Amino acid sequence: MIRRTTAFATRHRWMTIIVWAIVGLALTAVGQPLMNSVTDSSTGDFLPKKYDSAAAIQIAEKKFDEKPDPNAVTVLVARADGAKLGPQDGKKIADTAAGLSAKRIKAEPEQFAKDFSQTPRYTVGVVAPDGTFQLLTLSLSGNATDTGLQDVYRDARDLAKTDYQAAGFRVGFTGGIASTVDNLDEEKDTEALVGALTMGLIILLNVVVFRSILAAILPLLAVALIGGVATGAVAGSAKLLDIKVDPSVPSLITVVLLGIVVDYFLFLMFRFREELRTHPNMDKREAAANTAGRVGNAITCAALTIVAAFATLGIASFGQFKVLGPAIAVSVLVALLGSLTLLPALLAVTGRAMFWPARAWKKERPAGFAARLGENISARPVRYLVGSLVLLAALGAGAVGVKMSYDQHGQPTTNATRTADEISRSLPAGVSDPHTVYVQTKAGGKLDERSLTGLTGALGKVEGVGQVAKPVLNPDKSAARIDVFLAAKADTQKARDLITGPVRGTIAQNTPQGTEAHITGTAAIFADVATAVNKDLKLVFPVAAILIALILFLLLRSLLAPLVLMLAVGLGFVATLGAGTMVFQHMLDRPGVSFTLPLVLFLFVVALGTDYNILMSDRLREEMDKPIPARKAVAEAVRHTAPAIATAGLVLAGSFASLAASPATAEIGFATAVGILLSSMLLSIVLVPSIAAILGRGLWWPRRGNKGHGRGTSAPTAYNHPDADRTLVTEPQMAGGYGPAPYTGQQPYPGQPYQAQQPYPGQPYGQPYGQQHHPDRPHG
Incomplete structure (x- = not known):
């Protein structure tokens, strides 16, 4: 096929x-x-309904016909002269907000893009205790990651600045899409540089390797x-x-x-x-x-x-x-x-022009670095195996005591972060990102504010809760919402610990009889995400490992070889996680590594890194199918395959390493680059070949290879390559244009008698095979 x-x-x-x-x-x-x-930027929407925060979102949608808005922006309005707000200022702020809520922002979508033209919605909020500012809420509809909505927000932001400046005020924006846009604008130059460096690295490496x-x-x-x-x-x-x-x-x-x-x-x-x-x-x-x-x-x-x-x-x-x-x-x-289609077609069209203007590729260098490495590994496999395992163990030791962190590290300082800091100096830090408790009756009963005083009072006494708003009932009084403002920022571990511990405990103990209550918000959602992720990783990792092992078994038709590859990949994963933990958790003294890091390493290091092992294993099997000693086959496989694996690994590792240019992605960029380098440079080129050299053709157990060239036997006289009967034959070949070529000393040509004088790695061409080295005895 x-x-x-x-x-x-x-x-x-x-x-x-x-x-x-x-x-x-x-x-x-x-x-x-x-x-x-088809993109949804609300993390809470991806949680199963059994989780507390997801249940709260369900009540919000069903009873209040509203959905927690990930785009909601907190707007700070203060007098331009720095004075405290007076009675007339409050009226001006409200009137200006009403005027802005009547102005439609028109978008100019590109072809096939969604039109996000809309009228922003402004809601007047609380005044700071010291009277220095008042808060508003700005709501926009759409996907915050869509550039079209981001442009609409920018227009709405600029219009608000203009109108409030004319009224004698200054404004600041934070939270929701405001933070998203400010981060994107701040990182725009960095991302452009990272993209240019990545493309430049790929081009440079290919030029250096192929001179083309x-x-x-x-x-x-x-x-x-x-x-x-x-x-x-x-x-x-x-x-x-x-x-x-x-x-x-x-x-x-x-x-x-x-x-x-x-x-x-x-x-x-x-x-x-x-x-x-x-x-x-x-x-x-x-x-x-x-x-x-x-x-x-x-x-x-x-x-x-x-x-x-x-x-x-x-x-x-x-x-x-x-x-x-x-x-x-x-x-x-x-x-x-x-x-399987486009890439071979490109090779078929370009042919030798693919390597133009270089000419040196037409003659193989028998004593290149890859050839010497293959010889050394085949001659001293135990030494290379032990060295590899020691290095992997040293890196893997860093994973001891690893902790998962849900805090955001490396975020740039923007207008949004400065506005949030100004708000937190006068109000609880969670005001710009509130949490909400939703209460609903179970049997069609009615709620009133008096029935909720016990819950609101108990929440107000929880250490770490800065403020609790009055309950707001829905029209039929079957549900209520209570806004809770934490003293800690919502995107910190402190806030998540507060929600999962005393806050949810207090809610459970003080929920009115005949009702149910749930809390949602950034800290609540990510606390539930942490629980879901931990459960999923325990299920996903072993299932994926079994599937990968099955695929390797079908390719290699062996029980032992897939096991060796899976063990190598597992060691690489632990070593990579350990390296990331040592740098970011221990050396940089962070509370832990990002909770997404194990999954990212699994997807990119294990899955992509397995590619290199497969390429090496496939070439090892091909070489061992030839009538040559197993260790010579290992040397030949390394000589032919190591350059491709090393180049591919450098390209991929360089692509990920460029992410380290941005503080927000430095952790993933560093760890993934280390993992790719370990997979390509150590596992595939050194560890797997050294094991193959030790086990010999036993690596392919229980598959039977050519018995005539096992240990302690002489090489047979005919080379029987498994693909020989499937080699394409064209009319020029049949006419003698380029039929079976004379043996060049590099490898037997399909169907040609094996030449006993084929050199062993490190042995000069033309010297009779076996005079200097025994087929089954390490050389050098």
Whole structure:
């Protein structure tokens, strides 16, 4: 199936490229606007209804016909001269707010984008105890992550500043979409720099490795086309199934596709270069077909492991995971299709021009770094295995005592944060982000304020609660809402501990008889998210591990090899988490690492890092199928595969490392880059080959290899490659244009008798094999 797909793509190469270009450009145009329409920025909406904060949101929607608004902005209004507010000032503030609530903000949406034109809603709030300012609430409808709504907010903000300035006041905005927009504006230059550095790194590495222009540019063009199709596929599926996705999905799709598409293109290009070097007269289309046919199985298996890891999130209870996993899985399937069709077609079209203007690639350097590394690992595998395990253990020790933190670190100082600080100096810190207790009757009874005095009074006495507002009843008096303002900022661990402990305890003890009460708000929602995430990770990790192991078993047709790879990946995960914990929790003295870090490392380090192990294992099996000693096969596998893995790992690690330029993403950028480097440079190139050199062909147990070249036996006289009968044969070959080439000393050509004088790693070419080294005895 895979060979037929790649053969079709290379045979109809121009048609394949044109179809991808048309579909990719079309879906790029409609994909992002469509994605915005299916995005939900309210974290509470993703919680199962059994959680306390989610139950409170249900009461708000059912009894008050309102939904906690993640876009709600707190507006501070103060006199421009710094004096305290007087009686006339309050009237001016209210009148100006009413005037602003009557002015419609018009948006100018781009093609296919949603029109967010609307009239802002201003609500007059409390006055500071010292009389220096009054608070308002500004509400806008829409997705805060959509650039269209962000532009509408900017217009509303500027209009409010103008009108209040004319009335003699100054204003400040914080919370909701105000904080989102200010953070984006503050980080805009940094993000542009990070994007430029990432693209520059990919281009630079490809230029250095391949000395080619096309090899540097084509992967990025492929990513753009495949990314457009993937975004359209995810957004279209969500629209069709009426599913809401988290705002982080589009950016994660971009990062994932950038990593795996570039990686797979590099895997193909290294093998394509090897194919052209070995058969200098081969037609470029046939070389591309042979390359894709050989590497296609490994790429397919690697992609399916990522799909399995992400798709497993579909069984999570937390909605963001449940939606994120399948969305990324769909994107990876699109990337796999592109890797088996678009990328081989590009190779078939460019051929040797892919490596222009370089010429040195036509002759392989037998004594390069990868070759020497392969020789050393095959000669002293125990030493390299022990060294790798010591390094992984040292890093993994940092994970002892790891704690999860839900605090926001590294956020830039903006007008929104300065406004919030000014408010907190006079009012409880939670005023700009209040929590709300919703109470409803169970059997159709009625509520009154007197029945709620016990609850409000008890909440007001809780240490850490700054203020409790009077209850507000719904029209039929079957429910009430009570605003609670914490003394701590809502996005801190202190606030979450306060909510999960004394506040919810007080609510449970003082809820009026015949009613139920629940609390929602930022701290309440994230406290419930923490509980849901902890449960989900205990379920997702083992299920995903089983699925990945099953896929490895189907590819490698072995029980022992998948176990070795899974153990290696597990060690890499623990070492990466330990490195992140040492730096951010211990060295920087933070309360813990971000609660999303274990999941991010699992998705990117385990799933993407497994790609490198699969590529190495596939080449190890291919080399061990040849009639050569097992350790020589290990040396050859490292020599041919290490450059591709190292380059791909540097590209992907560099992409994540660039995230460290932003303080808000420094933790994820650092830890993920370390994990990718460990997966590529240590696990795949050193640890797995050293284990293979120790176990020999026993690595593939219970699969039986060629018995004639096991330990203690001499090499057979014929080379019987598993793909020999499937090698493409064209008319020029049959006519003798470039039939079976003479043996070059690099590797046996399919169907050609094995030459006993093939050099052992480190042995000069032409020296009879076995005079210097015994096949089963370490050399050097």
